[in-house]
Amino acid sequence: MGKLAKKNEILYHIGISANMLKGAKYALLPGDPGRVEALAKALGPAEFLGSHREYTSWLADLEGNPILICSTGMGGPSVAIGVEELARLGITHFIRVGTTGSIQEKVNLGDVVINNAAVRLEGTSGHYAPIEFPAVADLQLTNALVEGAKKAKVKYHVGISISSDTFWPGQERYDSFTGYVPRRFQGSCAEWQQLGATNYEMEAATLFIVAQSFGLAAACVCGVVAKRTKSEKVAPKSVYKKASAAFEATVKEALLSVTKK
Numbered sequence: 306m307g308k309l310a311k312k313n314e315i316l317y318h319i320g321i322s323a324n325m326l327k328g329a330k331y332a333l334l335p336g337d338p339g340r341v342e343a344l345a346k347a348l349g350p351a352e353f354l355g356s357h358r359e360y361t362s363w364l365a366d367l368e369g370n371p372i373l374i375c376s377t378g379m380g381g382p383s384v385a386i387g388v389e390e391l392a393r394l395g396i397t398h399f400i401r402v403g404t405t406g407s408i409q410e411k412v413n414l415g416d417v418v419i420n421n422a423a424v425r426l427e428g429t430s431g432h433y434a435p436i437e438f439p440a441v442a443d444l445q446l447t448n449a450l451v452e453g454a455k456k457a458k459v460k461y462h463v464g465i466s467i468s469s470d471t472f473w474p475g476q477e478r479y480d481s482f483t484g485y486v487p488r489r490f491q492g493s494c495a496e497w498q499q500l501g502a503t504n505y506e507m508e509a510a511t512l513f514i515v516a517q518s519f520g521l522a523a524a525c526v527c528g529v530v531a532k533r534t535k536s537e538k539v540a541p542k543s544v545y546k547k548a549s550a551a552f553e554a555t556v557k558e559a560l561l562s563v564t565k566k
């Protein structure tokens with residue numbers, strides 16, 4: 306067990322303290338602060354806790370169990386900072402709830418992808434574990450997400466994410482300011498496809514490695530908002546709505562099963 310913060314200590318980046326969490330052990334981690342309130346309210350009655358930098362926090366009451374929903378912002382560094390501080394508040398289980406771009410033909414817009422592992426195409430996790438160490442999700446939490454998706458009748462896939470530090474070059478997108486993708490990434494999307502990876506996003510690998518290095522549990526579910534076998538573009542808002550309904554229903558069912566007393 307690592308070092309817990311004093312119950313009334315407001316942590317520097319996330320701006321909340323342990324005594325605000327009512328003993329919550331589970332946290333949902335969307336990237337977008339704008340997604341926190343809806344996610345919280347999808348679980349049950351919810352209250353706003355605070356908002357500092359990219360970290361907006363709400364506490365939801367899921368049939369008597371407190372669940373923290375805290376945004377992390379985009380990319381590895383802010384995920385690692387958030388998880389460091391949330392662990393000090395007593396959170397032991399982290400579920401990233403995000404959006405993603407699929408790279409396999411069978412993974413469609415609006416589906417969800419549950420990531421059992423992630424390619425460490427980012428820099429932050431290397432500050433916690435050597436690059437040879439695999440970024441793997443917690444099996445029990447991941448299985449709960451799979452069962453949650455089945456129960457919610459959500460179209461889901463299980464697979465390996467490529468967690469990239471960048472949205473454009475690292476994900477081999479050419480619709481950028483310069484249109485240039487460095488040689489290192491040219492052809493990389495086809496290679497990940499060939500290897501059977503399912504999707505691109507920017508946070509799962511960091512989350513898996515940081516949680517593992519703390520002896521804590523992490524999992525990841527993402528709604529598909531771009532289909533890279535068809536286009537580099539992110540799909541319109543209607544697709545985001547479908548994807549968010551799917552991941553909300555999935556995490557709610559998963560949390561109901563893992564918090565059942």
Ligand code: URA
Pocket residue numbers: 404405406407472476505506507530531539
């Ligand atoms: N998030 C990403 O990182 N990539 C996408 O294509 C969509 C969402």
